[in-house]
Amino acid sequence: MALDHALLVSLLEKPSSGYELARRFDRSIGYFWHATHQQIYRVLSRMEAEGWISAKVQAGETAPDRKVFSVTAKGRVELSRWIAEPVEPEGTRDALMVKLRGAAFGDSQGLIAELEHHRAAHANRLTAYRVIEARDFAGARSASPGGQGPGALDPQRALQYMVLKSGLRFEQGWLEWCEEALGLLRNIKQAKRKRTTP
Amino acid sequence: MALDHALLVSLLEKPSSGYELARRFDRSIGYFWHATHQQIYRVLSRMEAEGWISAKVQAGETAPDRKVFSVTAKGRVELSRWIAEPVEPEGTRDALMVKLRGAAFGDSQGLIAELEHHRAAHANRLTAYRVIEARDFAGARSASPGGQGPGALDPQRALQYMVLKSGLRFEQGWLEWCEEALGLLRNIKQAKRKRTTP
DNA sequence: ACGCCCTATGCAACGGGTTGCATTGCAACT
């Protein structure tokens, strides 16, 4: 149950309404944690009932009313408890891998298109991450992590940067792997054609 | 709904009983797709009802009876359809990232232990993958993908190798990232100590 | 003889994520 705690962290970084959270989860945060607004509202209600967060209604003059949530002391305790609680790393579960192994028994042409699509999607994400990096963490790239030198980040931003770095690393990895897999599929297709039309 | 199709691929590679599938999903396949035996039995029933697979009961003399499933023509069609069907690459959803960002507001000591645990887990998986690579794909490492040279793999095994390669790549990436994050957390902790006890 | 583990299959309850739909009000375009 990690959406609860993702929301706690988001609210600690900045108290917000459900709507704002939903938009942040479609943008910056959404790059490493995804959630719909329905989910977010449901979890916010539950957390308010449990006293982890408290709401203050902001009457909107031109816009509808907003319920702005902040994390309570109880919520902070819960977050610390959860962070220290050990969790096993999740096993991979990617449909592409299944499709690749399945390609041995059928359609490989459709899979090539699919892989090209994934390659493009990962390239887009990588670009988006690089834009964020340049915008928010320029100059901190080569600084020693958490150190005190010039261009050093405060802990909060250094940790955010570390999360972004995982995104950069994995999108780069995906990209290279997609290229490799596409090369393989094309070779297989070519070999098949050679065999059928000699 | 990809477990269905993962099972179809597994059954095409080798017709099996639910129990065998569950064990394979705990071993080789499980490294890139995880499922429990309860899930597997339920999905097998459904797929049998839909005519994607058919069962043959093997009466065991010393062991209990086994229902061995094979993929039907209808099942093959469904698999091809699904492979060609475009799917968006899934957004990341990793609790570690949330914990990292959350560490700015509380417990960083517990998180260090957690990261060390993850680092060890990923190192273990990497080792396991390398064992599989050496056992099943020795000699194919540097061969051109899908080519005809010496040490070339047939398409089925070449595709399996490509899946394994993604595992190798990502576990390696995780490992390096864990090291980097641990370095950062230790630096933050040290800087905090300096500030509190000058 | 008793308990324990392994093979082999399955049901039932719960929980979280996904999808679809609903409502209210203002602003802006056609």
Place this chain on the structure above:
DNA sequence: AGTTGCAATGCAACCCGTTGCATAGGGCGT
């Protein structure tokens, strides 16, 4: 004037994965 679009919140149904439990026979150790 009517329609589209956005801000803002929420309910309800469904699907899938997780967790816990059940059963039934055979081999093996003490």
